[in-house]
Amino acid sequence: MGATLKKNILLGVTGGIAAYKSAELIRLLVRAGAEVRVVMTPSAREFVQPMTYQALSGHRVYTEIFDADADSAMDHIELARWADLVVIAPASANFIAKLRDGYADNLLLTLCLASKSTVAIAPAMNQQMYANDATQENIRALGARGVKVWGPAEGDQACGDVGLGRMLEPEGLSELICQFFSPGKLLGKQVLISAGPTREAIDPVRYISNRSSGKMGYALAQAASEAGADVTLVSGPVEISPPQSVRRVSVTSAIEMRDAVIERAPGADIFIACAAVSDYRVEKPAAHKIKKDGASMQLELVPTPDIVSEVTQLGNKPFTLGFAAETEDVEQHAREKLTRKNLDMIAANQVGVRPSGFESDTNEILVIWPDGQQLLALGEKRVIAIQLIDLLADRYLANERK
Ligand code: PMT
Numbered sequence: 040m041g042a043t044l045k046k047n048i049l050l051g052v053t054g055g056i057a058a059y060k061s062a063e064l065i066r067l068l069v070r071a072g073a074e075v076r077v078v079m080t081p082s083a084r085e086f087v088q089p090m091t092y093q094a095l096s097g098h099r100v101y102t103e104i105f106d107a108d109a110d111s112a113m114d115h116i117e118l119a120r121w122a123d124l125v126v127i128a129p130a131s132a133n134f135i136a137k138l139r140d141g142y143a144d145n146l147l148l149t150l151c152l153a154s155k156s157t158v159a160i161a162p163a164m165n166q167q168m169y170a171n172d173a174t175q176e177n178i179r180a181l182g183a184r185g186v187k188v189w190g191p192a193e194g195d196q197a198c199g200d201v202g203l204g205r206m207l208e209p210e211g212l213s214e215l216i217c218q219f220f221s222p223g224k225l226l227g228k229q230v231l232i233s234a235g236p237t238r239e240a241i242d243p244v245r246y247i248s249n250r251s252s253g254k255m256g257y258a259l260a261q262a263a264s265e266a267g268a269d270v271t272l273v274s275g276p277v278e279i280s281p282p283q284s285v286r287r288v289s290v291t292s293a294i295e296m297r298d299a300v301i302e303r304a305p306g307a308d309i310f311i312a313c314a315a316v317s318d319y320r321v322e323k324p325a326a327h328k329i330k331k332d333g334a335s336m337q338l339e340l341v342p343t344p345d346i347v348s349e350v351t352q353l354g355n356k357p358f359t360l361g362f363a364a365e366t367e368d369v370e371q372h373a374r375e376k377l378t379r380k381n382l383d384m385i386a387a388n389q390v391g392v393r394p395s396g397f398e399s400d401t402n403e404i405l406v407i408w409p410d411g412q413q414l415l416a417l418g419e420k421r422v423i424a425i426q427l428i429d430l431l432a433d434r435y436l437a438n439e440r441k
Contacts, residue, residue: 044071046220049122049154051147052092054082056197057129057163057206062087064128065095067213076101076118078147080134104146115146119153124219127151128189129163129206132174138186139177159187159219161212166202182283189215192419193400211422218425223267224432230268231307231357232260233300233314233346235275237293241338242325250397251315253277255362255388258424259311260285266428268309273299275314293317293343304350307357309435312347313386315364315397319343351381358435360427363387364396373407384408384434386427408434 048068052061061077068075077092078101089100104115127134127147134147138160143149151158160181168174169191182188190207207215234256238246257279260272264284271286273296281287288303290296293316304310319340329336347361361382363373366389373387387405390396394417395403403417404427415426 044068044073044217044220046123047074047076047121048216049118049125049150049156050075050077050092050096051080051125051127051130051150052077052083052087053080053127053129053131053134053147054085055129055131055163055206056086058083058086060206060209061128062091062095063209064212065092067209068216069096071213071217073216076121078102078118078150080145080147082131082133101146104149115149116153119150120155122150122154122156124156124216125151125154125158126161126212126216127158128161128212130160132162132164132168132171135160135162135174135177135181139180157185157187157219159189159215161189161206162191162204163206164191164204165196165198166200166204169204170202187215187219190421192421207421208419211419214422214425218262218265223265224429224436225263225309226267228268228308228435229306230263230270230309230311231273231300231303232256232263232270232311233273233296233316234260235277236315237275237296237317237343238291239293239317239320239343240324241321242327242329244328247317247319247321249315249317251275251277252398253279254398254400254420255402255424256311256313257281258420259313259428261421262424262428263309263311265425266432271303271307273303273314293320293346297344297346297349300346301349304353304357305355309360309431310347310350310357311360311431312350313362314346316346317343345380347382348380358383358431358438360384360386360431364390366391370405370407373405377407377409383438384431406430 052058065075075096092100192205193203194205235253236249236251238248240246260270261282264270273288288299290299320343322339322341351359359382363376365372369387373385377385385407388396393399394401402420402423404415406413415423
């Protein structure tokens with residue numbers, strides 16, 4: 040990232056152990072060219088001393104609404120006007136609840152009320168607190184009000200729990216902030232994305248499927264939408280929700296996914312095939328639950344349609360990015376799929392080994408196109424998605440100019 044972010048960022052730090060990561064975020068933003076002013080809530084000071092942020096931002100840190108030193112710096116209304124973006128990282132459950140209810144009993148809450156600029160929150164809390172209906176409802180309400188919600192990520196927590204509630208890493212947050220200010224490269228483009236697994240019925244209660252969680256495809260949908268695209272997401276059964284700006288079409292089987300994609304592909308500028316489509320289906324699923332009789336049994340499987348290959352055979356085919364999920368010889372297999380499926384680009388990831396591929400929150404991708412390639416090093420899927428959409432947009436636009 041070059042020093043190109045000529046913006047004023049007001050960084051709000053609330054009480055949480057992730058406050059130590061905010062120091063690195065300041066360093067990254069300053070390095071990117073931003074002016075950063077830091078405001079801490081009283082509880083944030085229990086975790087990190089203001090001096091740390093002061094040294095990194097090069098400015099005094101604001102902590103009190105009624106400040107005897109206010110003459111020597113901006114007052115809270117000036118600060119609110121100064122900010123091009125207000126980022127609260129980490130945003131605790133308590134702060135999120137108060138922000139939702141319009142409280143102004145500390146400097147940071149007052150600034151959020153007084154600022155006309157966009158507010159972004161990076162939630163960070165114990166996974167149970169995050170999952171609590173009250174927190175979920177508060178986050179939904181803030182999102183509906185235009186507050187950007189960045190994260191949280193899943194993983195080990197300081198309290199010993201494992202789950203969703205970790206603050207996004209500073210690199211990811213700084214990437215999101217840069218992207219917030221960059222004009223959308225895909226403005227007005229129609230982007231069709233397939234995501235998640237498919238389920239192929241064996242009988243009314245059993246099916247063949249795979250471990251795809253949809254995280255990669257949904258992150259791509261969000262990144263494409265943030266890059267200005269009009270996004271349709273054809274999704275197999277997953278546990279996650281798409282961003283509000285994305286149109287979701289829910290499907291179950293490979294044939295349903297094929298029909299939904301083929302219906303929409305002619306109107307799309309770009310198609311991203313991120314779904315883990317079952318390669319085989321049971322030819323004749325049983326009409327009733329199959330009874331166990333102790334004997335071994337055989338299932339007759341037939342191939343499913345190759346959706347992405349059908350799209351690239353269309354007369355007016357969209358610019359197509361396929362995925363390759365490989366357990367070995369990743370690059371070689373991906374190059375073979377790029378040619379065989381007539382793709383414009385392919386994103387190859389190694390699967391079967393965490394921390395990349397299926398289910399995991401992180402991924403590493405080798406992107407290949409006919410005359411080039413680029414490695415997107417291991418990072419959160421949210422960040423990998425932004426990098427991949429950026430690369431895809433460049434290739435797509437270069438292709439259009441030909
Ligand atoms: O969902 P997550 O848990 O986040 O995991 C992400 C992921 C690992 C599923 C994703 O990154 C990924 O690799 N998706 C493609 C999975 C896959 O099916 O790869 P493949 O190498 O088997 O297929 C190659 C390409 O053909 C893919 O673009 C696939 O969507 C497409 N395909 C495959 C079979 C089929 N019948 N129709 C297809 O269109």
